[in-house]
Amino acid sequence: xxxxxxxxxxxxxxxGICRSVCPVFKEEKSEPYVAxxxxxxxxxxxxxxxxxxxxxxxxxxxxxxxxxxxxxxCPNNSETDTIVEIARHEVIKHxxxxxxxxxxxxxxxDRALMDFAFRNATLFSSFLFxxxxxxxxxxxxxxxxxxxxxxxxxxxxxxxxxxxxxxKDYSDNxxxxxxxxxxxxNYTYTEIGDAFVNILKKLDxxxxxxxxxxxxxAPVYFAGNxxxxxxxxxxxxxxxxxVNSRYIIVMEPTCASMIKNDYPKLFMxxxxxEYEKKARDLAKKxxxxxxxxxxxTDILDRLKHLDMKTTYHDPCHLKRAQxxxxxxxxxxxKASNFTEMKEADRCCGNGGTFSIDYRETSLKIxxxxxxHIENSKAxxxxxxxxxxxxxxxxxxxxxxxxHIKTIHTLELxxxxxxxxxxxx
Amino acid sequence: MLKKRAYEKxxxxxxxxxxxxxxxxxxxxxxxxxxxxxxxxxxxxxxxxEVSKIMKIAHRYEIPVVPKGWxxxxxxxxxxIDGGIALSLEKMDKxxxxxxxxxxxxVEAGVVNYDLQEFLKPYDLMFPPDPSSWKFSTIGGNIxxxxxxxxxxxxxxxxxxIKALEIVLPNGTVLNVGSKNIKDVAGYDIVDLxxxxxxxxxxITKALLRLYPLPEHKRTMEIVFxxxxxxxxxxxxxxxxxxxxxxxxxxxxxxILAVEDALKVGLCKDADAIxxxxxxGSLCEVEEGxxxxxxxxxxxxxxxxxxxxxxxxxxxxxxxxxxxxSPTLKRIADGKLNEDIxxxxxxLAQMIKKTQEIAKKYDLPIVSFGHxxxxxxxxxxxxxxxxxxxxxxxYKAMDEVFDVxxxxxxxxxGEHGVGIxxxxxxxxxxxxxxxxxxxxxxxxxxxxxxxxxxxxxL
Numbered sequence: 001x002x003x004x005x006x007x008x009x010x011x012x013x014x015x016g017i018c019r020s021v022c023p024v025f026k027e028e029k030s031e032p033y034v035a036x037x038x039x040x041x042x043x044x045x046x047x048x049x050x051x052x053x054x055x056x057x058x059x060x061x062x063x064x065x066x067x068x069x070x071x072x073x074c075p076n077n078s079e080t081d082t083i084v085e086i087a088r089h090e091v092i093k094h095x096x097x098x099x100x101x102x103x104x105x106x107x108x109x110d111r112a113l114m115d116f117a118f119r120n121a122t123l124f125s126s127f128l129f130x131x132x133x134x135x136x137x138x139x140x141x142x143x144x145x146x147x148x149x150x151x152x153x154x155x156x157x158x159x160x161x162x163x164x165x166x167x168k169d170y171s172d173n174x175x176x177x178x179x180x181x182x183x184x185x186n187y188t189y190t191e192i193g194d195a196f197v198n199i200l201k202k203l204d205x206x207x208x209x210x211x212x213x214x215x216x217x218a219p220v221y222f223a224g225n226x227x228x229x230x231x232x233x234x235x236x237x238x239x240x241x242x243v244n245s246r247y248i249i250v251m252e253p254t255c256a257s258m259i260k261n262d263y264p265k266l267f268m269x270x271x272x273x274e275y276e277k278k279a280r281d282l283a284k285k286x287x288x289x290x291x292x293x294x295x296x297t298d299i300l301d302r303l304k305h306l307d308m309k310t311t312y313h314d315p316c317h318l319k320r321a322q323x324x325x326x327x328x329x330x331x332x333x334k335a336s337n338f339t340e341m342k343e344a345d346r347c348c349g350n351g352g353t354f355s356i357d358y359r360e361t362s363l364k365i366x367x368x369x370x371x372h373i374e375n376s377k378a379x380x381x382x383x384x385x386x387x388x389x390x391x392x393x394x395x396x397x398x399x400x401x402x403h404i405k406t407i408h409t410l411e412l413x414x415x416x417x418x419x420x421x422x423x424x
Numbered sequence: 425m426l427k428k429r430a431y432e433k434x435x436x437x438x439x440x441x442x443x444x445x446x447x448x449x450x451x452x453x454x455x456x457x458x459x460x461x462x463x464x465x466x467x468x469x470x471x472x473x474e475v476s477k478i479m480k481i482a483h484r485y486e487i488p489v490v491p492k493g494w495x496x497x498x499x500x501x502x503x504x505i506d507g508g509i510a511l512s513l514e515k516m517d518k519x520x521x522x523x524x525x526x527x528x529x530x531v532e533a534g535v536v537n538y539d540l541q542e543f544l545k546p547y548d549l550m551f552p553p554d555p556s557s558w559k560f561s562t563i564g565g566n567i568x569x570x571x572x573x574x575x576x577x578x579x580x581x582x583x584x585x586i587k588a589l590e591i592v593l594p595n596g597t598v599l600n601v602g603s604k605n606i607k608d609v610a611g612y613d614i615v616d617l618x619x620x621x622x623x624x625x626x627x628i629t630k631a632l633l634r635l636y637p638l639p640e641h642k643r644t645m646e647i648v649f650x651x652x653x654x655x656x657x658x659x660x661x662x663x664x665x666x667x668x669x670x671x672x673x674x675x676x677x678x679x680i681l682a683v684e685d686a687l688k689v690g691l692c693k694d695a696d697a698i699x700x701x702x703x704x705g706s707l708c709e710v711e712e713g714x715x716x717x718x719x720x721x722x723x724x725x726x727x728x729x730x731x732x733x734x735x736x737x738x739x740x741x742x743x744x745x746x747x748x749x750s751p752t753l754k755r756i757a758d759g760k761l762n763e764d765i766x767x768x769x770x771x772l773a774q775m776i777k778k779t780q781e782i783a784k785k786y787d788l789p790i791v792s793f794g795h796x797x798x799x800x801x802x803x804x805x806x807x808x809x810x811x812x813x814x815x816x817x818x819y820k821a822m823d824e825v826f827d828v829x830x831x832x833x834x835x836x837x838g839e840h841g842v843g844i845x846x847x848x849x850x851x852x853x854x855x856x857x858x859x860x861x862x863x864x865x866x867x868x869x870x871x872x873x874x875x876x877x878x879x880x881x882l
Contacts, residue, residue, distance in 0.1 A: 010758075014458050015751045016496040016560040020538065029515050030441075030468055031451040031495070044450055052447055060447055075686055075751035 001046070002268050005086065008079040012039045018070035018080070023347045023365045024063055032060045035070040035080040042087040053095040054088075054224075061088050063358055065351035065365075066222060067316040082265060088224025089269075097225060105228035108215040115162065118187050122158045129155070137393035137406045150359065154394040156188035156386075163193040167209040175208030177292070178245040180259075182252030183215050184386035192386065193251060195414040196289050202417055203297055207249075212239050216255040221262060222352060230270055233263050237278050240285075247287045247296075251410075253385045254352070257321035260286050288318065290384055290409050294327040300334055303416040308336040310412070311378035313369070313392060314345035315385035324384075328409045332382050335416035341376040343369075350391035366395035373404065384409045430485040431465045434509070437477065441468040441515070452510040454503070455495045456557075457845060461503045463490070463510035470515045472590060472598055472629040479627065480596035482509055482874055489594075490876050491623045493534060493562030497569065498762055499843025501622045505878050511627065513564055519543055520630060526604055527635045528587060533564025533628050540633075549635045552579035555839070556747045564628045570620030572839035574671035574702070574746070577797035579636065581839065583619040590630035591618060594870040602632065617865070622841050623876040625869040639704035642670065643714050644739035647699040647721055647730040648692050652676055652780070652792075654726025655697035656773035659796045661720055662701075663769060667713050672797030673700040676776075678756060678806075679749045679793040686752040689745045695728060699796065700742050749793050750802070756789055759809040761822045763846075765829040766800040766838030778828045779803060786821040788814065800838035826852070842880045850881050 018035035019025050025034040032041075041060055044050045054061065066081045074080075097105075107114050129140035132154060139154045149155070163186040167179075177200070185193045200207050217232035236259070240248050250256035263279035293299050310332055319325045325345070332338050349355065349365030369392065373381055381392060381404055393406040435442050443449055443466040452466045464487075469475045482489045488508030495502055495512075504510050516532040519540070523529065524547060531540060537558040540551055554573035555561055561571065567589070572581040588602030591614075602608070602615040618625060649655040659672055675683075675691075675698045684691045691698065703713040714732055721730045733739035753760055767775045776792060779801075783790035794802040803825055807818035826836055826849050836842075836849045851859050859881055866873070866882045873882075 011754060013456065013751050013754055014454055014495075015456050015557070016494050017751070019494055020536070020559040029517070030512075032443075032448060037451040040450060040454065041447065050446055050450060056445075057447055060451075075748040076754055077686075 008082045009039045011076040012078040021069045021073040027364045033063050054091045067347035068320045089226045092224045159190040162186045163190045170209045171211040175206045177207040178243045178248045179209045180250040182255040189386045192408045195410040198414050216258045218258040248285045249289050253315045253317035257317040290328050303334045309378045310336040310380045311341045311376035313383040315388045318384050339376040342372040348388045348391045350387045370399045381406045455497045457500045461505050463504035464507045466510045468515050475592045476596045483595045491627045493565035496557045496561045498840040499845045501843035535563050548638045550638050553582045568623050569841040578670045585634045588632035591626035594875045641707050641710045642704035644733040645701040648695045648728040649697045649726045650728050651726045652697040656776050660769050670702040670704045674796030675793045678791040682752045683749050689741050757806040759807045761805040763803040764838045764840045767832045767834035769799045771832040786817040847881045
């Protein structure tokens, strides 16, 4: 294995500091669910001292949010996320890919198939879900108990027209920006993407939406399926290396972090030097939308002050993976009455499939945020990630805090740019 | 066979709070020494009764039991060197009774030191012992190792703050020792005997801690030296002038470079040594102390510069640098012999000078930092583990460091304990009569020798 990757775990001195910050450990209170345990497990696995199938070791491998809070706290910067991803992959390499992961990969690799699946899901959604408009963000509520979701769980409503379809007229023409909405904005929270498009139009900034883009691959990569992740990564790299936009705006922090940080690591692991270099080149052009607006436009000065009480939640993949924390706050402070909540950067507990696999733990972690949100007295919880929005709006609903609306930083900026005569 | 029956029994009782599979056991096989010893079984009790149950089974089947907290020890005290049961107390993490009127608190052994401090803060109280690992070490572990910390110069160490304990004896008997009384001389002082016993006599399940008001004010100073010896002399000079700071920490050149490399907190890279000083108390006490030290700085040799932290943020940065040294040393070499020798503060300069000579003689980096204010120096002999010759030299250098330390009237360990890593040196310091007495005491508590066997020359 590439020695640069080995360094990520050989730097661990087993001091235990990760125990003091890990959100999962706080709920579970035992060593298998903290970075030091994960790291030991992987080094033992790689050195051949232990072997296990995914089935045997599911909890040890998958009960990690990949939130990187421990990486931030670690004096040696041991990269737990990389370690856990590699461990998951090593297990799959030895013991094969479980069926559900095969299906997920097939779906993600084919845009038409994925659109088809979502269209059908929309069709059937009235059967499976009921609308829920009084929660902090419009959503659907499951009507039945299913193997992956309990009854009463909130999920975002599926959009009738995906973001890509909506802006397909922008596919070929030149654009200063190329937009990569990410699956959640493409299929569910299209309105967040719309907000950004509105802002760009008001600022007269040209953009394009390449239609051939695929899922960034994070869901398969995080599941240890490096081969299929690499297929998606190569296709996206090839596509976006060809576009001549100045920046590629990746709206979901997880996708942005995947493309910027994980693509190079993935090809490092696969020892594909050509694509490792291509990935590093592409990474230089990838930008978060809020960061773009902050660094490259004068929009901050143009925002009106709205009479809204706000607070902000730092998404892991925005703050820790991309070091973006001051930019969104600058906009929110300008546009509203902002109160900083306690532990704003504490992970919301979503963690992608973590919230399905470990529902109870995920909700416990989310609940720890509720008190801080309530204490901020905000009417609007602002954040910069769709997965966080999904998780936080649901946990607020569960705590009967539906009066607190969960919105994206881009939506707030869009409202304030309109002139401040909006609701609120 | 018999053991297997005992383990099955434990698994039945503790279910998912018990690991018999190798993956689970691997995760309780190490501590901060980075050595690994696989336990046969891991049990995570949540109550004293459960601990007692475990001890009864272990006693009956004569199985070794190693109690542990968060596994952040530096001497292997919590390693299952003979297999057996890893009894991990991390789930016993409740604050049992907060007695604000008596300034005392009963806590379970698994409460993390820092979490307790956070709990006490709104009441303007603190538990003075503050080991550098306070965010990831438990009160139970602090007591078992008699942990110190930077504040020890003024506030002493763990043993100065423990009033009573609930312990479980090796045969499962639950015993309460000590009391809330400020004065209490009835019988042997078992509380003090337990403190620093490294889990060899009984399992500590609860502790009654004495608390102290949080100081109203504190200031942090940083003094930069171009020669380490002058830094060491400064320490005894400060004390001689009857200033008792909360803490005087000491960082040498290699430590400065390692931590600056990792954290970029703006430490002076040209310095040969840095002293970090904290003074607490009332406003005039603090201001007078700072002024006196500033005066000493002005009249001392070797002081390159000094500064008083402007605000809390600057002070925090200085302390963060200090607390992060230990884990960042891996940047120098992958192997380290981490010693925490202690000498009377008047001998500090001599000790450091000798250590530098030893480093030169064996051609190895020896990084020194630590609690200079109480004479406690963390001496880290760095070597590459894949280099056999270097490894050999490192151990020889360590022998010499210990010899010098003892010849100056020091001790081989100030706060990390003996465990397995220092047990070969213990007899040299305390003598064979003392070791025999230790063994007799151990036998009185644990005739079957099941509790943390093989540690401390026991």
